[in-house]
Amino acid sequence: MNAPRNPNTYRSGPDENGRFGMFGGRFVAETLMPLILELEQAYDAAKADPAYHAEMAGGLKHYVGRPSPLYLAERLTDHFGGARIYLKREELNHTGSHKVNNVLGQILLARRMGKKRIIAETGAGQHGVATATLCARYGLECIVYMGAVDVARQAPNVFRMQMLGATVVPVESGTKTLKDAMNEALRDWVTNVATTFYCIGTVAGPHPYPAMVRDFQSIIGRETREQMQELEGRLPDSLIACIGGGSNAMGLFHPFLDDPTVEIYGVEAAGHGIPSGLHAASLTGGRPGVLHGNRTYLLMDDDGQIKDAHSISAGLDYPGIGPEHSWLNDVGRVKYLSATDEEALEAFQLISKLEGIIPALESAHALARVAELAPQKPRDHLMVVNLSGRGDKDIPQVAEILAGR
Amino acid sequence: MTETGQTRIQSRFAACAAQGRAALVTFVTAGDPDFETASAILNALPEAGADVIELGVPFTDPMADGVPIQLAGQRALKAGQTLKRTLAMVEAFRKAGHDTPIVLMGYYNPIWAYGVERFLQDARRIGVDGLIVVDLPPEEDVELCLPALEAGISFIRLATPTTDDKRLPKVLSNTSGFVYYVSMTGVTGGAIASYDAVGDAVARIKRHTDLPVAVGFGVKTAADAAAIAKGADGVVVGSALVERVRLSLDADGKATDKTVSAVTSLVAELAAGIRTVSKAA
Structure with missing residues (x-):
């Protein structure tokens, strides 16, 4: 089940269902499914568009x-x-940090998709800072979910995000760390699905995020x-x-x-x-x-x-x-x-x-x-x-x- | 299955339709606030007026639930609830002679950890009628939906305002029992959308399926239930019931002698609300 699909490469994943062997997939609520499919299409289209690559390359060189x-x-x-x-x-x-590589890619994609409200989860605050930064750069609304425990132990980054114009929402549910921030971001997304782009900070989440974030990084x-x-x-x-x-x-x-x-x-x-x-x-x-x-x-x-x-x-x-x-x-x-x-x-x-x-x-x-x-x-x-x-x-x-x- | 070859879910919706009314689908969280009290609530639901029971399977990370159901799950987990104990609740309920359909509702990981095959065998034997697994969209049907249907357990799917006409056939393809229309984009327990929009959505779904359509998310009072009942085959109430549990607890979060009746009294009001709306059978 976990053998590489093409035995000559470890780089062919994921398959069309977002699987790397038995791992990956799209385990999300129905409310989000249409959006995840739309995101996948938008990303595929962007990947094939030289203008998108040129914009990425310019941003990585001159801004990052x-x-x-x-x-x-x-x-x-x-x-x-x-x-x-x-x-x-x-x-x-x-x-x-490296986080900005991925955020740039996703924010440029969000712009192509016409989304003006960006949400993100953050643990140490590095992904939150990167997201807040690019939202400032492109004039987008930014809401960052951060576990209350992390808000306390990463105070400098909380202040940075606020300086950049983002709203930092301390998450009090569960263990009040990164996983709970992700739960809360998913709850926001399910509620504001039409207007919102969820900028995930790592190679996890439903397909196409793991592959997309990997590509950007x-x-x-x-x-x-x-x-x-x-x-x-x-x-x-x-x-x-x-x-x-x-x-x-x-x-x-x-x-x-x-x-x-x-x-x-x-x-x-x-x-x-x-x-x-x-x-x-x-x-x-x-x-x-x-x-x-x-x-x-x-x-x-x-x-x-x-x-x-x-x-x-x-x-x-x-x-x-x-x-x-x-x-x-x-x-x-x-x-x-x-x-x-x-x-x-x-x-x-x-x-x-x-x-x-x-x-x-x-x-x-x-x-x-x-x-x-x-x-x-x-x-x-x-x-x-x-x-x-x-x-x-x-x-x-x-x-x-x-x-x- | 009943003697007519229908599932308990099918015959219950048919019976409600024959009475010219919508079915009342009640959600409570298994093990909330503790195993004994939750069992007492479960066993009291049929008499209070529940036609179908959704029994929430607690999970540490309920991504699609609002605060009331999050808290209910946390209370249950703190009191030691597990999927095994949830199945034990259902087993006792059936042994007590209740034939109200039971649908387990929750997230996939506890079922996956239990083992899909073993879970379906146990659930079937004990008398679970259906499953609603929030994080299993049609794209993941091979995981649990298809094995469940094979095992004779209904797999009830959520349709949402984002499920357009193009996607509806896919969502409905392996759905059985009933369709659960989520009346808004959002987590459980939020504010209700406009009743007209709900009616339109139900009509839209019914163009694609003969299954009964139950509507939930945001139903809190008998008046809400009556308003929804006009346009739907079933009305789902959850957050309002688990909030009744929470508000009945003592300062230490323990059940009181009012906990069971706090739930059943609201169920009775909702059941009465639904009966104020007469529908063509």
Whole structure:
């Protein structure tokens, strides 16, 4: 059931029903179905339209600031004494993370569809900030749903969104984190379906979102291929990225899936550790279920009730993962690891001090596994880590944790 | 199945039509506020005037529900409700001799986690008549709809204001029992759309199907029920009933001796409201 449809490629999914093997699909209320089909059509039409691609390319270059550099982290490389470590600097994008790549694509699509009201969910606030930014840029109404817990721990981003003219709605239902923000955004969408475009922030949700968001984020991997070719004259040997829903990882991985020499590692958030049960590692500690429009690995109990995720990082604090990652896990193309809160905190401090780059706590999870993987590799091994976001938003939270020690 | 070869749902709608009135379809959440009280409510619904019972299966992430049904699900989950216990409620209801049709309503994941095949076997054996699974549109019929129909359980679909004439045939294709017309775009418990628009929509659906059409979302009072009953074969009431449960609880959120009657008294009012509207049989 999970075998690739074309055995020569890992890049042919999803099928016409939005499936990656058994994962993905369109598990939504009937009210939303016509709109999801309309979105799929609109996206297919945009993909075939050179004007849309030109608009995207212009926006990515002049507004987002792409290409983002591929930077050789020399001190980090020396510190670990193994692989040559390259950082893909997505944190240098306008708004400070990879999220803007996807938002630009969706907002341009929303404009083509004539939608003037944009809603989004956000965890750490990075996707919310990116959405608020592009809504400001294009004069669109923007409503961002954010769990009340995340509103408290990501205060700088809440203020940024408000500055940009967005309405931030704290979500008090359920666990008051990212999954509840997504529930509330879906409730808004079902209510305001005629006027509203739902700008989903990750490679999850009903088809066509996982594929569409992946396509928008794949600029990360495409640039990395070119840049590595320029810098080293060949492909990288390994790729590492953190995973909440998994959009930065999918964006880096997808263009390399059919290159068998490239090892690929995704890093989930292990919170207090997988055995503790307090984590956000859906692949490592969950099983397949259906939530938020797609079948994917989820944290859930025997009755199918969704369990609370836990992570120090609000952006990874989600009990699911994009369906294509679930499929890549099951077919074995990508190896999924995890990093604890503590390991992420250490990596956060290490890279700040060694490279003068303060990473987002999300990205610090990927860097935490680099600490383990890099020393095992020879000096000529080329390792690319996706530095998906900058850590300014995390400084108050990290300062508080460190002060408490 | 009844002796005439009709399902319990079919014969109940037929019986209401023969009386020249719409059917009252009541929604309560299984296990709200606790297993015993919810069982008592369930068993009291037929006498109070419910013609068809929708029994909500609690889920942690009810994406299409408004606050009243979200809270009802949270109360039930907190009190330890599971799909297994929901099936046990239905089993006890049937053992008590009730023949009111029961439709389980909820989201797919608890059923998927239970195991589709095992769930359908158990549901059929226990006496569940139909399913409404909010997050399974026709595009996902192979998941549960087709196996359910094969197992002899009706699969009731929601049609919404966004379901246009082009899409209606697809939505109705594997629907059985009745069609549940959601009278507005939105989550459960919102404000009702105009009654004229509802009547027009029902007429539109009926051009595509012979199934009874029940209308829900936004029905709160006997007057609402009567107004909807004019144009529909059934009137669905949910949020207003679970709000009655909530308002009857004590300060600790526990059931009181008023909880069951708070629900049944509203059901009786709604049943009376529906009976004020006479329809050609």
